[in-house]
Amino acid sequence: MSKKSSLLIVGNDSFAVEETLRLSSNQGYNIRHAKDTSIGSALFDSFKPDAMMLAFSSNREALVFYAYLLTHSKALFSFKHICILMSDGKHAEEASQYCHNKIIDDYVILKPLFDTHRLGVSLSILNKLLPHIEFDRLLESRIIQITKVLGGVSAYMEEKEVKQFKPAPDDKANRLLQLAFKAIDMGNELPNCDAEDASHERASHQIHDEAPLILLVEDEEVNQNMMRMVLEKEHYRVELAKDGEEALEILGMVRPDLILMDIRMPKLNGLEVTKKIQQNPLLSSIPIVMLSAHSEQPVVRECLRSGAVDYLIKPAERRELLDRIHRFAGVSRHKLPEVG
Numbered sequence: 001m002s003k004k005s006s007l008l009i010v011g012n013d014s015f016a017v018e019e020t021l022r023l024s025s026n027q028g029y030n031i032r033h034a035k036d037t038s039i040g041s042a043l044f045d046s047f048k049p050d051a052m053m054l055a056f057s058s059n060r061e062a063l064v065f066y067a068y069l070l071t072h073s074k075a076l077f078s079f080k081h082i083c084i085l086m087s088d089g090k091h092a093e094e095a096s097q098y099c100h101n102k103i104i105d106d107y108v109i110l111k112p113l114f115d116t117h118r119l120g121v122s123l124s125i126l127n128k129l130l131p132h133i134e135f136d137r138l139l140e141s142r143i144i145q146i147t148k149v150l151g152g153v154s155a156y157m158e159e160k161e162v163k164q165f166k167p168a169p170d171d172k173a174n175r176l177l178q179l180a181f182k183a184i185d186m187g188n189e190l191p192n193c194d195a196e197d198a199s200h201e202r203a204s205h206q207i208h209d210e211a212p213l214i215l216l217v218e219d220e221e222v223n224q225n226m227m228r229m230v231l232e233k234e235h236y237r238v239e240l241a242k243d244g245e246e247a248l249e250i251l252g253m254v255r256p257d258l259i260l261m262d263i264r265m266p267k268l269n270g271l272e273v274t275k276k277i278q279q280n281p282l283l284s285s286i287p288i289v290m291l292s293a294h295s296e297q298p299v300v301r302e303c304l305r306s307g308a309v310d311y312l313i314k315p316a317e318r319r320e321l322l323d324r325i326h327r328f329a330g331v332s333r334h335k336l337p338e339v340g
Contacts, residue, residue, distance in 0.1 A: 004028065004029070004030050005028075005029050005030065005050045005051065005123070006029065006030040006031075006032075006047060006048070006049045006050050006051070007029040007030065007031050007032075007049055007050070007051045007052070007053065007123070008031075008032050008033075008034070008040070008043060008044060008047055008049035008051070008052045008053070009021065009031065009032070009033045009034075009052075009053045009055055010033075010034050010035075010037065010040035010043075010044075010052065010053070010054060010055065010056075010065060011035070011053070011054055011055030011056040011057075011061075011062070011065075011086070012035050012055075012056055012057055012061075013055045013056055013057045013086065013110075015110070016053075016055035016056075016086045016110050017033060017035075017055050019110070020053050020055060020086065020119070021033065029051075029123075032047050032049070037064075037065045037068065040065065040069070041065075041068065041069050041072060041073065044069055044073060044075070045073055045074055045075040046075075048075060048078070048079045048081075049081055050080075050081060050082065050130065051081060051082045051083075051084065051123055052081055052082070052083050052084070053084050053086060054066060054083065054084070054085045054086060054104075055086045055110075056086075058091075059085065059087055059091050059094055059095060059098070060150070062085055062086075063098075063103070063146050063149060063150060064150065064155055064156045065156075066083065066103075066104075066146060067143065067146040067147065067150060067155070067156040067180075068156040068157070070139060070142060070143050070146070070176060071143065071153075071156070071157065071173075071176055071177050071180055073173070074173070076139065076172075076173060076176075077135075077136070077139075077172045077173065080130050080131075080133060080135050081130075082105045082106075082123075082129075082130055083104045083105050084104065084105060084106045084107065084108060084119075084122060084123070085098065085099075085104045085106075085107040085108075086107070086108055086110045087107050087108070087109060087110060088109070088110055089109050092107075092109055092319075093319070095107035096319050096323060098149075099323060099327075100323070100326060101145045102138060102141055102142060102145065103142055103145045103146055103149070106122045108122060120300075124304060128309075136172065139176060140175070140176065140179055143176045143179050143180050144179050144180075147179075147180050153180050153181060157180075162181075165177060165181065211235050211236055211237050212236055212237070212257040212258065212325075212329045213236070213237045213238075213239060213254065213255075213256040213257050214231055214236050214237065214238050214239070214256055214257065214258050214259075214260060214325065214329070215239045215241065215247065215250060215251070215254075215256035215258070215259045215260070216228060216231070216238055216239070216240050216241070216260045217241045217243075217244065217246075217247040217259065217260065217261045217262055217265070217270065217273065218240075218241075218242070218260070218262045218265075218291065219242050219243055219262060219264075219265045219266060220262075223262075223291075223314065223315065224240055224242075226315070227260065227316070227321065228240065230318050230321060230322070231321075231325070234322060234325075236325070236329075239254065239256060242265075243265045243266050243267045243268065244265055244267055244268025244269060244270065244272060244273035245267045245268055247259075247261075247268075247273055248268075248273060248276060248277075251277065251280075251283055255282070255283065255286065256286060257286070257287075257329045258286065258287050258288075258289065258325060258328055258329045259277070259286055259287070259288045259289070260289050260291055260312075261273065261274060261288050261289070261290050261291060261308070262290075262291045262292075262314075263290055263291065263292045263299070263303070264292075264293075270290060270291070271302060271303070271306045274288050274290070274303075274306040274307050274308055275306050275307065277307065278306070278307035284307070287309045287310075287328035287329070288307060288308045288309060289308065289309060289310045289311065289312060289324050289325075289328065290303040290308045290310070290311040290312070291311075291312055291314050291316065292311055292312070292313060292314065293313070293314045309328055310324055310327075310328065312324060
């Protein structure tokens with residue numbers, strides 16, 4: 001983003017807040033912090049942050065605040081924002097599910113080890129994606145899913161508000177409330193977001209005929225077999241390349257939906273191949289996730305500078321690998337020019 005990125009940290013987990021403030025200030029963000037949720041909600045409207053960090057002592061507390069914000073903010077539709085959840089390792093699976101269901105944009109593990117590199121990269125990547133998000137539809141999906149997880153609107157709205165609610169269909173903020181009121185509290189069934197997502201996915205696959213294609217560029221056979229097995233089990237198509245030169249040959253014949261690119265390879269390394277891909281207008285929109293055995297900041301920075309959208313530390317955990325692919329695999333379908 002051209003202007004100095006703004007970050008709002010809301011939460012009562014002192015360690016999370018301290019570490020996030022330290023890291024974010026070092027990276028030059030314009031930062032505000034609120035411990036109290038009502039102050040956090042007011043700050044959100046006045047500050048209009050590019051990114052919001054939820055740093056609460058539990059994931060549920062974070063969701064209660066975010067649901068309240070989504071249904072009470074007066075400025076919600078006047079700007080776009082990204083939302084990142086700080087979660088402890090014991091509840092990483094839960095945070096991953098929230099991310100998968102689009103309740104949040106990303107999550108960062110705080111304890112037992114705070115992945116500071118991951119937070120910095122996450123903020124950088126999501127800020128780049130922010131202009132392309134269909135925000136109205138995302139917010140609608142978000143409030144439905146959060147209300148579903150929390151068990152109804154009573155988790156984040158007072159009884160008086162529930163009784164006084166009067167629908168106003170033409171108001172965007174009110175539309176979110178109406179969706180929330182289809183929750184358990186009102187005796188109605190929630191819209192089946194999972195079914196809706198599956199329907200969209202089926203329609204997408206019908207349009208494109210086949211499942212997403214992943215190009216895996218990796219010279220170590222053990223890593224090849226492991227990642228290929230994980231991907232094919234999730235019904236992705238996989239094309240393999242054992243080095244950079246072979247990857248470029250394959251890209252001359254097919255256009256994958258995402259590339260998993262190892263950094264250290266014979267002939268051409270991953271950074272060199274990524275730069276060549278970025279120079280080709282027919283290929284430059286394909287998302288590239290780098291694979292590295294190192295997490296040092298200079299390595300991460302070089303990956304992003306070369307054109308990658310994200311990075312993974314090898315050996316990649318199954319959940320992390322699928323999270324990245326789920327997030328980026330559909331992007332190139334909408335941006336790649338047709339080959340004529």
